[in-house]
Amino acid sequence: MINLALEVGKTAAPEATMFWILGPLAVIAALGMLLVKKAVHSAILMAWVMITLAIFYIAQGALFLGIVQVVVYTGAVMMLFLFILMLVGVDSADSLKETIKGLRPIAILAFIGFGGLLVSLIGRATLGHQIVGLDSANANGNVPALAELLFSKYVWAFEVVSALLITAALGAMVLAHNHRVHQRPTQRDLSILRFRTGSLAETAGLANPGVYALHNAVDVPALLPDGSAAPTSISAMLEARGDVIDSSPFQLGQAEESEGEDK
């Protein structure tokens, strides 16, 4: 597989085909990142851009980087992004209406100006020599060649970067650590609190949700002696989401009737 990819990289005509298909797709996906409302969609488009780039790396003789791109970026970093997105709220859609007056037209102008300048600069740039290619550099394989550079010429930078990684990991831990201001209330504390406040009726705990012969689930409220549904027996979250099932069909008389009907 790897050899195949390397072969693709080496042959000019397939590479051009690959570039002209994937290049515009990457740019379009990147533009889409800016235009879609939901952050999750942005993340998926981002992942697509990264995979495209990984292919580009491999096509240009950077096999190791291509694999790392897929594993580290598309795999780890993007998963981290999605994870945080889930933490913050997956479904939330951003308003694309600009709130800072005058920023949008400036941004469009800047986009045109910056892009235009960069592209025209690259177009004007002259290398001064023919394109060398990595054939000789990668003669013993890309990974050993990179390893040789990393652990000789760049070993100092490598060590520093490792220190940076550890520092970042520690920093993230410190930032994410939720410092408790008060002591967590124990069962005993909660019990005392129950007796001190609220009604005595709740001191033994809240009622369980409805458990019936036909139907037992957390989304059905229990019945009070007078036959009405007990609102405290189900989770408030379920009620808020509208997932509570009406318990009246499961009342005693009703159930007998339905049994009788079945017969």
Added chain:
Amino acid sequence: MTSNLLVYLIALPLFGSAVLMLAGRRSDKWGHLFATALSASSFGVGLYLFSQMLGRTGANRAVTQNLFSWISVGTFQVNAGLMLDQLSICFVLLITGVGTLIHIYSIAYMSHDLDRRRFFAYLNFFIAAMLLLVLGDSYLNLYVGWEGVGLASYLLIGFWNQKPTYATAAKKAFVANRVGDLGLSLAIMISFATLGTVSFAGVKEHAGQASTGALTAIGIMLLVAATGKSAQFPLQAWLGDAMAGPTPVSALIHAATMVTAGVYLIVRSNFIFDAAPTAQLLVAIIGAITLLFGAVIGMAKDDIKKALAASTMSQIGYMILGAGLGPVGYAFAIMHLLTHGFFKAGMFLGAGSVMHGMDDEVNMRRYGGLRKFMPITFATFGLGYLAIIGVPPFAGFYSKDKIIEVAFNMGGIKGVTLGGAAMLGAAITAFYMTRVVVMTFAGNKRWDEKAHPHESPALMWIPMVLLAAGSVASGFIFTHGNSLVNWLAPVVAPNPEHHSEMLKPAVVSIMALVSVLIGVGIAIMKYLRTEVPVVAPENVSIFTKIARRDLLQDDFNEAVFMRPGQKLTQGLVVADKALIDGAVRGVARMTVGTGSTLRNTQTGFVRSYAMWILLGAIGLIAAIWVVTL
């Protein structure tokens, strides 16, 4: 000759002053006695030095003491040195002697004052400063004492500074003195610039080498200094107000000693004035103007202390006139200074005694007939009165007639003018002093029923009696065998050549006596034969009104110096606000304006900052784009 004793003359009263000021209220009980004792011991040292001096002859009589090297800058060397010669010893004895008497007098006079200790501290300080003034061996050392007595005068005039008018009077005296002090400092600077030295001996030695112009400049500046300190025209305005101070202060500082420092300065600088005839003539003219000026003011004053102050001004005018007459006049100026020190101090103490008995009333129109209630005061005051108007054989007769005689003997139009002025002044002096004595001690009583005039305690009248004795005898002692003239000869060096006497001494004396009698006669007619109104009459001639207003000296100062000064200051304040403050505020406003404009770019939104960064990056790339074009 050197002597280690000189420094004690100054150090003793200075020590007393320091102790009294530092010890504070703890010394309230014994402070006045301590100060008096130190002043008396200083007098004792003076007497001892005098007796030693009598044992030597001529130029050997002067003694010096070098204390320390004060200023040493390149070629400019000034030692803090003291010099006691025949001229200085006269002053030392006058200052410490009269000073001690006034200390004694003040013990009783100030007995009811809560701040008596502070008063004595200032008095001792004054004695020390005044002694430094007359003992300094250079102009710079003299200047230190000169400023010291100015400070003491300021502190003592404003002694009762809880009254705003008294504080203002002190300030006025200080400011007027500053003008004079500027003259002295300029004289010292010119002296150093042209002669390269400021010591008396050095200046005397090098005076011959300097140009007449430079010496005239020094002389005129010294005269400015003298007019400030001695209340001479045109800086005389402060002396009348200086009577705000306690009466012993008026007697010691503003009659006997400090105000005569100008005379001392001119006589001490005789070598300069002798070489600068223009300056010398100016001195005589100033003296003549002031003696008439003071006499005219004295005629119109109802306040007994202000009348005496005007008289002091006039008498110092005589001394300045004498000092301005050149070598023949110096000794007589000093002689009049010494006799005046006796009789004027005595009269001031007498006035203080009258005030003491009359509940601090100073208006002579509310006195009258006091001779029955205050016989000793009347007697001592009367002896002083006879001395000042120049009745033989009292002191004033000898000293004043000598000045008049010398003035006439200048010859020509100068002699007639100056002598005539002095003669006229003698007549007016007789008039206003008679007026003072008659209004105070003779006639019917015009005081309130509440007043209970009584004789002062012994502590007060003993000094008065001693001073009265001095005013009787001193003139005769000084002139007997030309004793004072000969005594001072090594210092002031009278011109040996014999003058063409325009008038015989006897003629001058008879003329002076006749003019005095005329003055006395008019005063008796006006104030003894007719009833004195209790309230000063308003329907008087314009001249009387002007004389009552101190010959418009305050109005002149106010119109010429104060008002334009105020206008200038107000103008400067406006300019300061408009230009200086305007510039400062303008800068501040511009900064605020710029800030509030730039503030709009600071939205607080991270994205707008990111936009700025992006725009900056675009700018950089655009720059690269342009450069590589």
Added chain:
Amino acid sequence: MNPANYLYVAALLFTIGAIGVVVRRNAIVVFMCIELMLNAANLAFVTFARINGNLDGQVMAFFTMVVAACEVVVGLAIIVTIYRSRRSASVDDASLLKR
């Protein structure tokens, strides 16, 4: 094919990322745009390595990835912290700097 074409793609991706940082308000999207810019730079590095025939560019891209990983970790931690206190991941809500 001329490898310079990759550079054009990199330039466009970088520009899109930069504009994304400016126009999007969701902090996570802003972060992804920053990652996009880093990736664009990486693409340029790799392309230059190929053009010049040595692997230094690839090493540089490797380091960039490591640094980007660190940045993501810390940045996301910051976002979580802010979210915990403000219940919002909008960068406009954290605009207290102007006062």
